[in-house]
Amino acid sequence: MDKIRFAIIGIGNMGTSHALNLCGGEIRGAELTAVCDTNPERLKWVKEHLPESVQFFDTPEALFASRAMDAVLIATPHYDHPTLAVQAFESGYHVLVEKPAGVFTKAVREMNEAAAKSGKQFGIMYNQRTNPLYAKLRDLVLSGELGTIRRTNWIITNWYRSQSYYDSGGWRATWAGEGGGVLLNQDPHQLDLWQWTTGMMPKRVRAFCHFGKYRNIEVEDDVTAYVEYENGATGLFVTTTGEAPGTNRFELSGDNGKIVVEDGKLTFWRLRVPEPQFNAEYTGGFGQPECWKCEIPVSGGDGPQHKGILQNFTNALLRGEKLLAPGEEGIHGLTLSNAMHLSAWTDDWVDLPLDEDLFYAKLQEKIQASSFRKDGGSGKVLDVSGTH
Structure with missing residues (x-):
């Protein structure tokens, strides 16, 4: 061809x-x-x-x-x-x-x-994934520049959506029509990048989702999720469609310093000596490793x-x-959002791998009670016109 x-x-x-x-x-x-x-x-x-x-x-x-x-x-x-x-x-x-x-x-x-x-x-x-900013971040992390990851924090609250946005389509922000809110519509890219740039999926999730907190909708519009990883690292994911002005800040802390992605820039606060080594060798009481602020060059705009x-x-x-x-990697980010929903619905921790049958059963309950149902509540939307 x-x-x-x-x-x-x-x-x-x-x-x-x-x-x-x-x-x-x-x-x-x-x-x-x-x-x-x-x-x-x-x-x-x-x-x-x-x-x-x-x-x-x-x-x-x-x-x-x-x-x-x-x-x-x-x-x-x-x-x-x-x-x-x-x-x-x-x-x-x-x-x-x-x-x-x-x-x-x-x-x-x-x-x-x-x-x-x-x-x-x-x-x-x-x-x-075509954005040079996140490609460079992935390179820094997976090549070992940051060392072992200790903490990840992503505040992504600049997804502002008005009530008129939600009112523009009856399927929007409904369990039967869309299947979720900010996690499923606005945040799939960040949930994907969260695990793609770090190469890590958490082992368990505890999330607090607020449904219709800022808007007259039935799905989540405000989420705070805490995760734990196998290596002992922790993570925080905060998102909403109801705040203005919003923030988009991704921060990763590791043995060799801290990387922050914000305002289209990638900044690496690099330790001259890895923290574990400094801690093992330093005997002066108060003190901390020497740190260099490095603005990492990234070219190519948004890609x-x-x-x-x-x-x-x-x-x-x-x-x-x-x-x-x-396409097979699409399941990773969706696993994170499913786990956050399930944690909120059960008011409990959710371990990964996810209990897919339990999540599906809980989702069906939401669909049955949804304001938007086109085919008896199965959750299948017959209109194939996609409007993201």
Whole structure:
């Protein structure tokens, strides 16, 4: 192949953006050949704004049967991501899925198994992995510059959302329509980066979620979570959509100092002597290791973002390039949000690996009581127009 044919399922906000990038020649070696949406208005937009060569379908089944593409980009509401991905794999297509991987890890695990069985490429739209800031942080941590991690703290409270935002769609901020709030809609990138840059998943989680604290919604809009890691390190994750102005500060403490990511900068307070060594050798009572404040150079702005993931996925299909965001890794960040929800619902610690059956049962209770139910409360949203 000299060009990858893409189809997009869900022409909402993100699907539209991806369609325009593909049709505008922004992705080398890729073209948009088909789209699918159950909303007639979105198909009308496709007909009016995209090239005539782009086929359009009103059901995923018709799209999969068309053989009009090599790869499928899924940009629907969250619940449908795993279901459609499995269908696509079973139909013989490569899959790139929008974030989050799904709503509950049980379905995402089945999606990962279908991907492995298919032998097809599988990616997820974790576009923040293309940000040079986080790529450099990952390099510093995994190369050992920071030493053994002792603490991670991420305050991510600049996700401000007004009541009118939530009122713009009946599915928004409901258990049946969206499957969660700030953790599932706004924070999937940070939850992914939290474990991707450190190379660590916690062993247990204790979270306090406030549901509809600042807005008239049924899901969480304010979260404080504490985690513990196998090596004795601890972590804190604080997020909300109800504060202004917000903060975005990621701080990591290790044996060799402290790294802070904030305001587009990466600062390393580097100890001249690792703390354990200083502690073992120092005999002067009061005192602390000599510390150098190092501004780590990072170039490239915010990186190529969504276009970068699309280009990387295309290159993987054409030339075997390694995926920056393998789809199978989507389960990690979702595990963290599922664990936080389950901890809040049970008012207790949650150990990892997660009890997926218990989480699913608790989620079904929320869905049954949800204000938004389209098919008897199963949590499956029939409208495939994705609006992140």
